Amino acid sequence: MASSSAQVLLAVERYRKGEASLGRAAESAGLPVGQMMTVLTEFGVRSRIEQEDYRQSVENLARVW
Numbered sequence: 001m002a003s004s005s006a007q008v009l010l011a012v013e014r015y016r017k018g019e020a021s022l023g024r025a026a027e028s029a030g031l032p033v034g035q036m037m038t039v040l041t042e043f044g045v046r047s048r049i050e051q052e053d054y055r056q057s058v059e060n061l062a063r064v065w
């Protein structure tokens with residue numbers, strides 16, 4: 001599924017506001033977590049990788065594998 005720019009922008013904003021973890025933001029943007037981190041950097045949003053983000057990322061990875 002290709003992500004739209006609107007999906008990505010919404011995910012960036014939700015992450016920036018603390019409304020979504022990194023994993024959830026990536027999922028809603030339709031992007032892998034690593035690519036979402038790059039997008040956040042491009043938008044000047046500091047990553048706040050926390051335990052919840054890490055846990056969510058591991059769960060997402062488990063679903064893919």
